[in-house]
Structures are given as structure tokens and as C-alpha cells.
Amino acid sequence: MAAAAVTGGAIHFGVLGGLGRAHEGNASGAAGKGGDLPPATTTVVRTDLVQSKTIDGRLDFAQRRPVKSAVDGTVTVAAPEGRTLTMGQALYELNDKPVTLLYGPVPMFREMKPGDRGSDVLQLERNLRDLGYGAGLYVDTRYGKDTEAAVKRWQKSLNREPTGRVGKGDVVFQPGQVKVVSADAALADQVAPGEPVLTIASTRPVVRARLDQTDGALTDPGTKVEVTLPSGKTVPGRVAGTVRPEPGGSGEGAAAQEGIVVEVVLDGGARAASGEDAKAPASVKFVSEARKGVLAVPVEAVLALRGENGGYGLQVVQGTSTRTIPVETGMTADGQIEVSGPHVREGMTVGMAAS
Structure with missing residues (x-):
């Protein structure tokens, strides 16, 4: 089946009447000959109709x-x-x-x-073990002597004072693991508690796109x-959800803030976006x-x-004669x-009608 690309929403009946040709009668099967033949013909086809909206997006990470x-x-x-950073x-x-x-x-x-206890101690001990500093370490929620010893070994490897804390x-x-998105503090900057130093993200590629408020269903x-990625490659994906607009991003302003930013996950994960230019635009077809x-x-x-019943119809052409049949109209796409x-x-x- 041929799939029709989308060019817009459904055409309202009033508009349809303006585009179509007015025809007298009630479509009860009246026939015409000779001069009643239309200027052009087409064929009724069975196909797929798709309504969609294509908007600009940009490659990013979740x-x-x-x-x-x-x-x-x-x-x-x-x-x-x-840069991608790991444990x-x-x-x-x-x-x-x-x-x-x-x-x-x-x-x-x-x-x-x-002497401390808690889930944070447990995850610290797991990291020390996985990094190779867990000799003699019993992994639990208690910060004991074995934890202190493992921390000191790890601190020495980092050229830190081996305090055991x-x-x-x-x-x-x-x-x-995380990917560094941007540096929020420059080299030699003084930072206070609570001030951002870096912006990071997961290593899972996504595309972010801004929809209108009226597109909530999408x-x-x-x-x-x-x-469609910057390279021109087309990959399927799905909406993961909405995200808060990022202040200071491209196109920000009062009008831009009115939209809804969606995050799209690519099928194929990191492989799908490998080698793509994250600074170039992508397009998303919803x-x-x-x-x-x-x-x-x-x-x-x-x-x-026209007539008492009105509605819509088709002029069926058979040789040199025509007849009008009533039809119900539905979705429109790509004309x-x-x-x-x-x-x-x-x-x-x-x-x-003649083109």
C-alpha cells in the first residue's frame, strides 16, 4: 500500500465544499452523457493516510x-x-x-x-570494592575499620590526605556513567556551596523538540x-515524556516558553546517534x-x-456516461x-476538476 505523507489536518466540510465542484441533485444515481463528462478523471485507490506534524529538534542526552x-x-x-566519565x-x-x-x-x-551507618555507606563500600580497594572489606551499611582502611588506600591513589573519612x-x-554537557564554571573560578560547576547527562541519546501548547496529544x-538526524539518516523513536524548558537555550524568550518540550528516545540507543553532529538541527515527525x-x-x-439531502458525492465515469454516488468523507492527508x-x-x- 502506498503511504501518504501528511500536509495538514482534516479539511472541514465547509472548506471541502469550496474545493470540490458543486453538483445539482441528491445523488440518487442520476446519469449524464457527452457534455456531462468531467474535464479530468482519477481512480479510487486503497491506501494509508497519515496525519503528522514535523518540527525542528536537536540531539541531546537524557x-x-x-x-x-x-x-x-x-x-x-x-x-x-x-567526555564520558565512569566510576x-x-x-x-x-x-x-x-x-x-x-x-x-x-x-x-x-x-x-x-561509626556511621546508612545506605550511603553501603554504596560507598560497593564503589571501593569495584574500584579494587576492597581487600578485607565487608560490604554492609556500617562504616567500620575495614571501610576506613579501604578509604585510605583509595585516598592515597588520588593524592589526597589519607584521613579515612x-x-x-x-x-x-x-x-x-555520565556525559559532560557543558562547563558552568571556568578554570580558576571561585565557587560557593550550591553553585553549578558542570552540567551532565546520561549517555543515552535523545532528541528534544518544542511543540505548541495545542499539541498536547502528541x-x-x-x-x-x-x-531525521543531522546526517540525513532517519530512525524511529518514541516520546519518553516532557521536560522543563532550559533557560538560555536557543530561541528562548516569552513566546518560546509557551511551548511544550518533549524528549524523544531513539530506537537503537547510542548506536543510532553515533557520529552525529549534536550542534546541527534534527527534525521530528509526530x-x-x-x-x-x-x-x-x-x-x-x-x-x-446540492438539493434537499446535500452531503458529498463522487462522479463515477463509465465510458461516455457518468453517474453520481453519495459518499461519506473522512480523514484528509497530502491532498x-x-x-x-x-x-x-x-x-x-x-x-x-482540471488541474
């Missing part, structure tokens, strides 16, 4: 969020934009000491020291889309409605019937309109 300093200090090193690597350095990425769902909310500003816990999680296997004709083939009724058949030749 779960974008800032990394804020927990303590006062001077930024002496920051990971460069675009044990430094996100940045403050006062010439690394602030290390560790994995875990619990944020660093306190200094950890011998982990300060609030020493590590940043994140769910997994923002439902799971809505299927088709994404499918709002689809009708598969329906009978359709060009909009210009539909007659606006075609869905038609149905007991007298409509695939392959029929019908009249239409």
Missing part, C-alpha cells in the same frame, strides 16, 4: 542536570564538554583535589566517617515518531492519526451536493481524502 559544588573552592580542572574518574578538581564520580542513587549529603566535597554520586509517553487501508481520492474529486459508502469501490474512475 536526564540533563547540574553538578553543584558542596564546598567553597577554586576550580583547577574540569572535564571537557562531550572513579574525576568530574572536576577543586583546590587541586579531584571530585570523584561514584555510582549510587543516594546523593552525598554528609561527611562519612567511622570522605568529605561532602570529595565525591559525587550518580546512577551510572506528548503522551510512547507516541511513535520518525527522527504521527497524530493514521488510517490504514482506506479508500481515498484527491480532494478535488469530491462533489458538494487525499478518505471516502466510504455502499457504492464506492477500489479502482473506480471518477471525475475531478
Whole structure:
């Protein structure tokens, strides 16, 4: 079946009557000959009609969020934009000491020291074990002597003073590996507690696009889309949800803030976006409605019937004669309109206005 591309929404009956040709009668099957032949003809086809909306988007990464300093200090090193960081690597350095990425769902909310207990201690011990500093370490929720010893071994490897304690500003816990999106503090900047140093995201590629407020139905999680990446490659995806607009982004302003920003996950994950230019635009095609296997004709083939019953019809051409049949109209797309009724058949030749 041929799939029709979308050029807009449904044509209202009043507009359809203006585009079609007015025809006298009630479409009861009246026939005409000779001079009644239309100036052009077309064929009733069975096809797929799809309504969609294509908008600009940009390639990005999911779960974008800032990394804020927990303590006062001077930024002496920051990971460069675009770098992917894993457990044990430094996100940045403050006062010439690394602030290390560790994995875990619990944020660093306190200094950890011998005698402490909690889920944050448990995730610290898991990281120490996985980084190779867990010899003799029993992984549990208690910060014991074995934890202290493992922390000291780890601190020596980082050229930190081996205190056996982990300060609030020493590590940043994140769910997994991260990608550096931007540096929010420049080299040698003084930062205070709570000030952003970096913006990071997950390594899962997404496309963000801004829809109008009236397009709320397209923002439902799971809505299927088709994404054309900067290279021209087209990949399928789906809406993951909406995200808060980013202040200071391109096109920001009062008008831009009125839209809805959706985040689209690409099928194929990181492979789908490999090698793509994240600074170049992408386009996202949202499918709002689809009708598969329906009978359709060009909009210009539909007659606006006059008379007591009104409605719409088609002028069926058979040799040198014609007859008018009533039809119900449905969805429109790409200049075609869905038609149905007991007298409509695939392959029929019908009249239409001259192009």
C-alpha cells in the first residue's frame, strides 16, 4: 500500500465544499452523457493516510542536570564538554583535589566517617570494592575499620590526605556513567556551596523538540515518531515524556516558553546517534492519526451536493456516461481524502476538476 505523507489536518466540510465542484441533485444515481463528462478523471485507490506534524529538534542526552559544588573552592580542572566519565574518574578538581564520580542513587549529603551507618555507606563500600580497594572489606551499611582502611588506600591513589573519612566535597554520586554537557564554571573560578560547576547527562541519546501548547496529544509517553538526524539518516523513536524548558537555550524568550518540550528516545540507543553532529538541527515527525487501508481520492474529486439531502458525492465515469454516488468523507492527508459508502469501490474512475 502506498503511504501518504501528511500536509495538514482534516479539511472541514465547509472548506471541502469550496474545493470540490458543486453538483445539482441528491445523488440518487442520476446519469449524464457527452457534455456531462468531467474535464479530468482519477481512480479510487486503497491506501494509508497519515496525519503528522514535523518540527525542528536537536540531539541531546537524557536526564540533563547540574553538578553543584558542596564546598567553597577554586576550580583547577574540569572535564571537557562531550567526555564520558565512569566510576572513579574525576568530574572536576577543586583546590587541586579531584571530585570523584561514584555510582549510587543516594546523593552525598554528609561527611562519612567511622561509626556511621546508612545506605550511603553501603554504596560507598560497593564503589571501593569495584574500584579494587576492597581487600578485607565487608560490604554492609556500617562504616567500620575495614571501610576506613579501604578509604585510605583509595585516598592515597588520588593524592589526597589519607584521613579515612570522605568529605561532602570529595565525591559525587550518580546512577551510572555520565556525559559532560557543558562547563558552568571556568578554570580558576571561585565557587560557593550550591553553585553549578558542570552540567551532565546520561549517555543515552535523545532528541528534544518544542511543540505548541495545542499539541498536547502528541506528548503522551510512547507516541511513535520518525527522527531525521543531522546526517540525513532517519530512525524511529518514541516520546519518553516532557521536560522543563532550559533557560538560555536557543530561541528562548516569552513566546518560546509557551511551548511544550518533549524528549524523544531513539530506537537503537547510542548506536543510532553515533557520529552525529549534536550542534546541527534534527527534525521530528509526530504521527497524530493514521488510517490504514482506506479508500481515498484527491480532494478535488469530491462533489458538494446540492438539493434537499446535500452531503458529498463522487462522479463515477463509465465510458461516455457518468453517474453520481453519495459518499461519506473522512480523514484528509497530502491532498487525499478518505471516502466510504455502499457504492464506492477500489479502482473506480471518477471525475475531478482540471488541474
